Every structure is written in structure tokens, then in C-alpha cells.
Amino acid sequence: MKKVIKKTAKKIKKDMTFYELIESNPDAARKLAERGMFCGGCPMAMMETVEQGARAHGVDVDELISELNTKKKSISKKRKAVKK
Structure with a gap:
């Protein structure tokens, strides 16, 4: 049986490093x-x-x-809609 590990986007905070930000929220790189x-x-x-x-x-x-954070929420909603 193969395990699927799903990464979830973290809430973005100002004390995160850019590495943590982009690792957990790849779409943030474009916005930056x-x-x-x-x-x-x-x-x-x-x-x-x-x-x-x-x-x-x-x-x-x-x-x-x-x-x-606003951008992250809208991207998540779009991805959920596409999966349906």
C-alpha cells in the first residue's frame, strides 16, 4: 500500500523564512x-x-x-473546484 503525503499550505506569518514560505506555499513565489x-x-x-x-x-x-494569505485562500478554493 502506498502512502500519499499531502502538503497543506500554512498560514503565512511575518516570522517565517522565505524558504518556509515558498516550501509550504509555492504559489507565493509569483506574488513576491x-x-x-x-x-x-x-x-x-x-x-x-x-x-x-x-x-x-x-x-x-x-x-x-x-x-x-488572501491569495492562498483563493488558490485553494480554485483547486478544490477543479477536483470536483
Whole structure:
């Protein structure tokens, strides 16, 4: 019997590293890139938090977190609809 391990997207928080963010929410990479934040390919992604990266790029962290979490919810709903 083969076990299927399903990854679920975590709620995005400002103390997550970019690695954790993109690992658990791969669709977030595109949203970050739209803001000029190419954090998925940055060597600092393993250590830098979303809050630190947002500050470095002059992005309001609370607005970014809200946008990413809203985007995550809409993507999840679309995936559920496609599976039906």
C-alpha cells in the first residue's frame, strides 16, 4: 500500500523564512516576484524572514502578509473546484 503525503499550505506569518514560505506555499513565489521580491532564488531565503525581506525591499509587511494569505485562500478554493 502506498502512502500519499499531502502538503497543506500554512498560514503565512511575518516570522517565517522565505524558504518556509515558498516550501509550504509555492504559489507565493509569483506574488513576491510581482513586487520585485525574487526571494525564492536568493541565498538569504533560508535565513531571512518575510518581515526582514519586506523591509529590505521597502514593502509594507502587514499588507504583504494579508495579500499572500488572501491569495492562498483563493488558490485553494480554485483547486478544490477543479477536483470536483
